[in-house]
Amino acid sequence: MNKTWWKEAVAYQIYPKSFYDSNNDGIGDIKGITMKLPYLSDLGVDVLWICPFYKSPMKDNGYDVADYYSIDPMFGTMEDMDELLEKSKEYNIKVLVDLVLNHSSSEHEWFQEAISDPNSPYRDYYIFKNSENEQIPTNWRSNFGGSVWEKAEDNNYYMHAFDKSQPDLNWENPKLRQEIYHMINYWLDKGISGFRIDAITFIKKNQTYPCLPSDWEDGLAGLQTVSLNQKGIGTFLKELKEKTYGRMDAMTVAEAPGVPYEQLEEYIGDDGYFSMIFDFSYADIDLNADGNWHSHKEWSIKDLKEAIFNSQLSIKKVGWGALYLENHDQPRSIDKYFKDKDCNKKELSFYLGSVLATMYFLLRGTPFIYQGEEIGMRNCPFSSIEEYDDVATKDQFERAICTGIKPEEALKIVYGRSRDNSRTPMQWSDEKNAGFTHGEPWLKVNPNYKETNVKNQINSENSLYKYYKKLIQLRKSSVYKDVIIYGDIKPILKDYDNIIAYTRELNGSAIIVITNFSGEEYKIPMEYKECIISNYINFDNHEFNKEIILRPYEAVVLAK
Ligand code: GLC
Ligand code: CA
Numbered sequence: 001m002n003k004t005w006w007k008e009a010v011a012y013q014i015y016p017k018s019f020y021d022s023n024n025d026g027i028g029d030i031k032g033i034t035m036k037l038p039y040l041s042d043l044g045v046d047v048l049w050i051c052p053f054y055k056s057p058m059k060d061n062g063y064d065v066a067d068y069y070s071i072d073p074m075f076g077t078m079e080d081m082d083e084l085l086e087k088s089k090e091y092n093i094k095v096l097v098d099l100v101l102n103h104s105s106s107e108h109e110w111f112q113e114a115i116s117d118p119n120s121p122y123r124d125y126y127i128f129k130n131s132e133n134e135q136i137p138t139n140w141r142s143n144f145g146g147s148v149w150e151k152a153e154d155n156n157y158y159m160h161a162f163d164k165s166q167p168d169l170n171w172e173n174p175k176l177r178q179e180i181y182h183m184i185n186y187w188l189d190k191g192i193s194g195f196r197i198d199a200i201t202f203i204k205k206n207q208t209y210p211c212l213p214s215d216w217e218d219g220l221a222g223l224q225t226v227s228l229n230q231k232g233i234g235t236f237l238k239e240l241k242e243k244t245y246g247r248m249d250a251m252t253v254a255e256a257p258g259v260p261y262e263q264l265e266e267y268i269g270d271d272g273y274f275s276m277i278f279d280f281s282y283a284d285i286d287l288n289a290d291g292n293w294h295s296h297k298e299w300s301i302k303d304l305k306e307a308i309f310n311s312q313l314s315i316k317k318v319g320w321g322a323l324y325l326e327n328h329d330q331p332r333s334i335d336k337y338f339k340d341k342d343c344n345k346k347e348l349s350f351y352l353g354s355v356l357a358t359m360y361f362l363l364r365g366t367p368f369i370y371q372g373e374e375i376g377m378r379n380c381p382f383s384s385i386e387e388y389d390d391v392a393t394k395d396q397f398e399r400a401i402c403t404g405i406k407p408e409e410a411l412k413i414v415y416g417r418s419r420d421n422s423r424t425p426m427q428w429s430d431e432k433n434a435g436f437t438h439g440e441p442w443l444k445v446n447p448n449y450k451e452t453n454v455k456n457q458i459n460s461e462n463s464l465y466k467y468y469k470k471l472i473q474l475r476k477s478s479v480y481k482d483v484i485i486y487g488d489i490k491p492i493l494k495d496y497d498n499i500i501a502y503t504r505e506l507n508g509s510a511i512i513v514i515t516n517f518s519g520e521e522y523k524i525p526m527e528y529k530e531c532i533i534s535n536y537i538n539f540d541n542h543e544f545n546k547e548i549i550l551r552p553y554e555a556v557v558l559a560k
Contacts, residue, residue, distance in 0.1 A: 194251030228258035268319030321365030
């Protein structure tokens with residue numbers, strides 16, 4: 001196993017709009033991130049992934065880029081960015097930026113040229129199709145709902161895999177590809193250490209543009225089969241790497257849905273396109289394959305555990321993984337992974353957060369912490385659709401209404417999965433607006449901020465924040481560092497449906513991780529030397545280290 005810096009890193013994801021507002025206009029900004037470097041450094045993370053901050057009309061909060069070379073004024077200036085890069089070096093923190101390469105904003109000057117002049121050379125930077133009789137060119141459904149086609153003029157339409165304000169770029173055009181590589185090199189030359197690469201498996205489309213058998217009442221069909229990880233995408237991804245980050249020791253983590261495990265080697269093998277990819281198999285355990293709002297799935301902890309180990313065992317054969325519980329597209333993890341009434345008991349919240357943290361943090365891969373996860377931030381109750389901001393939530397709400405669902409019911413459906421659950425402002429303290437801003441926050445602050453906030457947790461002896469800090473130290477600077485980072489992984493205790501457990505082993509050193517995802521107590525035969533970490537204060541040393549009693553939502557890490 002080759003050692004590299006990014007395998008040893010602990011990453012922290014920042015959604016800049018909601019992290020910290022330095023100038024009290026209600027919007028988080030780059031200076032806000034710089035001001036919080038001491039916090040991040042103290043927590044122990046050493047890589048930041050910063051979500052898009054480029055110039056944008058913010059239809060999809062920056063995932064609609066209008067100029068890849070400039071900073072949106074709401075986030076600050078290029079000087080602020082340079083300052084952040086400078087200061088983060090002082091803290092030994094590396095910075096990854098987000099690359100949105102599948103589409104631009106409809107306000108990008110390329111698209112403005114393309115749409116205003118059909119003969120412009122920029123027309124071919126996008127995907128325009130002609131169609132007869134007022135018919136859309138194909139019946140593909142976009143990721144956010146509705147057709148992927150939007151009318152340009154006459155019988156011409158342009159394609160968008162996401163919102164209509166996010167026209168897809170035409171990767172078949174070599175000129176467009178050169179422009180993209182130039183831009184990526186610009187950011188590398190600025191001194192960033194790598195990238196999170198957005199929705200990258202969408203860049204190749206089935207070139208025959210077939211119509212598909214409809215899969216729902218709207219007559220459309222999900223675009224996954226014709227626009228996700230299509231044959232030939234490898235040529236683009238190989239070139240992308242060669243012309244940009246392939247020339248240095250960068251960390252690249254790709255959002256790459258639709259890659260089957262058999263094909264992982266191409267993506268993350270020794271010569272793979274990326275350092276690692278995000279696997280959605282367990283983050284989306286509650287959704288059906290089409291990812292649609294209306295098709296929630298029943299699942300159990302047993303299913304979750306199978307999905308996790310399936311992923312781990314497939315990845316370890318060929319390469320490296322990215323570990324995560326949350327991101328800016330996912331609900332908060334305590335709300336997602338604990339479905340019964342226990343998840344609303346305040347006295348349990350520390351245990352729920354720490355059992356999840358222990359379970360994922362010590363798997364094989366680079367852990368990512370999403371802002372607020374380390375203090376157990378929760379889904380936010382929104383009382384009307386107007387309170388939401390997220391374009392996907394609004395699209396889905398409208399679709400629900402169109403199919404005859406009543407507004408209250410539709411609100412319930414979007415609530416659990418709305419991306420705004422994880423986008424509410426970071427809860428720094430119990431002051432007004434959770435200490436995020438003295439202005440009017442751009443999105444509702446979760447009303448639970450008086451109890452759940454960074455300040456409380458730093459000051460309390462036994463908080464989730466402190467527990468995350470311990471886990472980070474264990475992974476970065478304890479005697480178990482090597483086994484946690486580079487050790488082999490094997491699932492154990494497979495017959496206990498509510499327990500997720502595994503061993504990590506390297507050169508004779510071994511640890512055992514056991515996490516109880518239920519409110520029941522278990523007595524488990526287990527030989528071990530000592531307890532390394534537990535989320536209960538008094539871990540019981542029973543029966544001469546031959547058995548453990550695992551209490552409700554208990555997590556233990558043992559030395560073997
Ligand atoms: C990715 C991003 C998401 C965005 C979408 C379109 O899935 O994580 O936030 O809406 O791509 O860019
Ligand atoms: Ca601001």
